[in-house]
Amino acid sequence: MSLLEALPIALLGALLGLDVVSFPQAMISRPIIAATAAGAFIGNPPGGLLIGVVLEMIALDTLPFGASRYPEWGSAGVVGGALFADQTAGMPGALPACLLAALLTASISGWSMVVLRRMIAGRLARTRDRLEAGSRDALLSLHLSGMSLDLLRGGLVTIIAMLIFAPLVKAIVAVWGSESAASHAVVVVIAATVGGAALWKVFHSVRHVLWFFLAGLVVWAGLQLPR
Amino acid sequence: MTSLVATVDLPLRVKLAMYFRMFALQGSWNYETLNGTGVGFSIEPALRLLPGGVNGEAYRAALARESRYFNAHPYLAGVAVGALTRAELDGVDATRIERFRTALAGPLGSVGDRLVWASWLPFCSLVAIGVFGAGGSALAVVGTFLLLYNAGHFLLRAWGLRIGLLRGLSVASALGNPVLRQGPVYIGCAAALVGGIALPLALQRIVGPGRAVIGGIIAAAFVGILLLAVLRERAEGWRIALGVLAVFVLYSLLT
Numbered sequence: 001m002s003l004l005e006a007l008p009i010a011l012l013g014a015l016l017g018l019d020v021v022s023f024p025q026a027m028i029s030r031p032i033i034a035a036t037a038a039g040a041f042i043g044n045p046p047g048g049l050l051i052g053v054v055l056e057m058i059a060l061d062t063l064p065f066g067a068s069r070y071p072e073w074g075s076a077g078v079v080g081g082a083l084f085a086d087q088t089a090g091m092p093g094a095l096p097a098c099l100l101a102a103l104l105t106a107s108i109s110g111w112s113m114v115v116l117r118r119m120i121a122g123r124l125a126r127t128r129d130r131l132e133a134g135s136r137d138a139l140l141s142l143h144l145s146g147m148s149l150d151l152l153r154g155g156l157v158t159i160i161a162m163l164i165f166a167p168l169v170k171a172i173v174a175v176w177g178s179e180s181a182a183s184h185a186v187v188v189v190i191a192a193t194v195g196g197a198a199l200w201k202v203f204h205s206v207r208h209v210l211w212f213f214l215a216g217l218v219v220w221a222g223l224q225l226p227r
Numbered sequence: 228m229t230s231l232v233a234t235v236d237l238p239l240r241v242k243l244a245m246y247f248r249m250f251a252l253q254g255s256w257n258y259e260t261l262n263g264t265g266v267g268f269s270i271e272p273a274l275r276l277l278p279g280g281v282n283g284e285a286y287r288a289a290l291a292r293e294s295r296y297f298n299a300h301p302y303l304a305g306v307a308v309g310a311l312t313r314a315e316l317d318g319v320d321a322t323r324i325e326r327f328r329t330a331l332a333g334p335l336g337s338v339g340d341r342l343v344w345a346s347w348l349p350f351c352s353l354v355a356i357g358v359f360g361a362g363g364s365a366l367a368v369v370g371t372f373l374l375l376y377n378a379g380h381f382l383l384r385a386w387g388l389r390i391g392l393l394r395g396l397s398v399a400s401a402l403g404n405p406v407l408r409q410g411p412v413y414i415g416c417a418a419a420l421v422g423g424i425a426l427p428l429a430l431q432r433i434v435g436p437g438r439a440v441i442g443g444i445i446a447a448a449f450v451g452i453l454l455l456a457v458l459r460e461r462a463e464g465w466r467i468a469l470g471v472l473a474v475f476v477l478y479s480l481l482t
Binding site: 062118207 | 264265290377420428471
């Protein structure tokens, strides 16, 4: 993938990376949305959606509580969606390789958010006197520069990830040894395990929640009967 | 203290400016003031109504005060933004405002985290995953998630600002609203029910039609879930996923 091809994807990654914390937190940065949007950019929305659903299940494990540190799924979803949507259909290694690239991007992008927050704190320290004097300009400058830097951060993470992972994923897919069904099964088990455990972690304190989940499973089993 | 403008409703353009600025409340989020500067940024349009306008002493003192440390869930911060705006415009004593800010931050954080991050967001994710599992198109999945999630999101922000402006420093009682107190329980039950249907449906669609492995996948996932549940506080599921996947990719390259 050339720099020119990666630029529109980077722009999307920048916008969706901004949504995670800075603006507008409408959750367009959730992987199920971000990956599908990236797939649409490549011309393959269903491909983006498929990896987006897998990433969404894994992302349920890291909800953005308070000041906790978590992976950044906006840019990662864009990277995963764009990479997977660009692969030839039916290649067994495509889903695991793209998912690995997306998870690594999420991890690195999460770290970049920590760096950004420290940079903003540094700017805050330098303008503290003006802020304490009630300077409107100082406040607006701090706030708008924080958002601009976040936009830049998301774009940079996305473009660097695309330039590294696009050729790497192609190479991995070309020499992949495991068969298609096994490759998909491993990915699905990983996603279901993390997603299911995340739900248990979040909801285990709610009374009777396990019964509601089992009732859902019964409904699903009932839906299988006519098939 | 004399009430300056609270007896008169705030102009609509000011309320709208505050509402839209609240979407960027965390634009300068940092580990020192958390979303304090965002609160100052959101309140600023209303502070211009203080005597002397943007060049007045009252404006500068209020802006400095409102831009200090604050921590709240971003969607519920509107409660604080509205209440603090009302207090500043009512000319409430600065010490009382600062005490109020300190007292309100904790509850707004924990209530918002429970209601939004730990209930509404996973519920909407599961509904979207369910739409995918049921064979929905990319547009249907994306549309369902964004419309459902943001209906709650936009309303919660608007409710917070409105109730804050209306009640001022007496806003704490609004946190006893049944939706905020009982909402997470009901949403949690609904999410569990939807999860029981949506997750296996989605797994089936990813694995593909005609595959007899779905039973094995669900059984393996159950074992994994039990293991992760036991490890709950000691391991992050996504990091384990990353590790297992990396090992699998290496294995598939070497065989």
